[in-house]
Amino acid sequence: MNDKQMNRHADLLAVCYGDQRYGGEKTFEENVLVSVLAGELKVVQAARTLHCGAGDTVLLPRNQPAILLKYPKDGTAYRAVVLKLPTTLVQAYYQQHSPAPTRPAAANVLLFPKNPLLQSLFASLLPYLELEHRLPDKLLGMKITEVLEILRGLDKQSDEVLADFGEPGKLNLVEFMEANYMFNMPLARFSYLTGRSLTTFKRDFKKAFQLSPQRWLTQKRLTLAHYQLAEQRKKPVELYLEVGFENLAHFSYAFKKQFGYSPTALVR
Known part of the structure; x- marks a missing residue:
């Protein structure tokens, strides 16, 4: 590459x-x-x-x-x-x-x-x-x-x-995050795209979801991965990038920590 x-x-x-x-x-x-x-x-x-x-x-x-x-x-x-x-x-x-x-x-x-x-x-x-x-x-x-x-x-x-030269305006935080949680972006980028400072983003996020952004993002991504493994019969190597993880090893570790078993246990 x-x-x-x-x-x-x-x-x-x-x-x-x-x-x-x-x-x-x-x-x-x-x-x-x-x-x-x-x-x-x-x-x-x-x-x-x-x-x-x-x-x-x-x-x-x-x-x-x-x-x-x-x-x-x-x-x-x-x-x-x-x-x-x-x-x-x-x-x-x-x-x-x-x-x-x-x-x-x-x-x-x-x-x-x-x-x-x-x-x-x-x-x-x-x-x-x-x-x-x-x-x-x-x-x-x-x-x-x-x-x-x-x-x-x-x-x-x-x-x-x-010809669209505008900058992101303040968006509905819940709607944006529910639609874009699978994208592995820094929190600063999420805050910019929702029209907020990083401090305001974290404050609004905690108020909306009662969790820290990182914890919520990890849970949402792992839930999506579990669905794709169990219901869509995808393999871990096929989905880890698409659900927001940088590498397969980190995905497998986080998945097992969350569910108590490795993602390969769902592969049939």
Whole structure:
């Protein structure tokens, strides 16, 4: 597993690849575009799950939690190009181009099936990974403009994601946590996404659930895991990432501590 990034534009453009299943929770501060070149990408959100194969491109909205799971397929390692869309450059674009009529901001990932325009776009980006010097800002701006024009031309809903520059407002804490507890985020991130300071988040959480956030999160994740093992017949290795654990060993330890038996006891 590896990520190859541009030297002077850290986290802006990368190639991700791996020959085994891997991944984890992500929340991006910028919108992110991912083009799957080989293998499969599974994107798990609170309300739905997407399976993306070779040739598919996905637009991941900023400040929206998702679990990204990457798999080899048919003996071919996972490989994808990842491009972050800097908010400052996207804002500059929309100052010159009016977005489509305003609708509620789209929280969901947008999926773009295989398309020659997107294929050509990402093929043109790959050589920049070899640069040892900074990509000129003017050229970067031109590439971002090209990206936005292509996305808007392929799907009008792109504006709902790309032109949403708002920061999270104060949300109903109970509703948000019940929908997003499986995402393995730091408490500071949960507090930000619910529009609270960390101190206020902890205070409101204790009032709403009568438990500390960490204890409540662990119990909810283990309950979900128990259901998936017992009722959906999943294996521990298939679910631990999707229920909010970083590794299988930690999941197995916490599960046995909670229920008195190992998760493999439920595998039939």
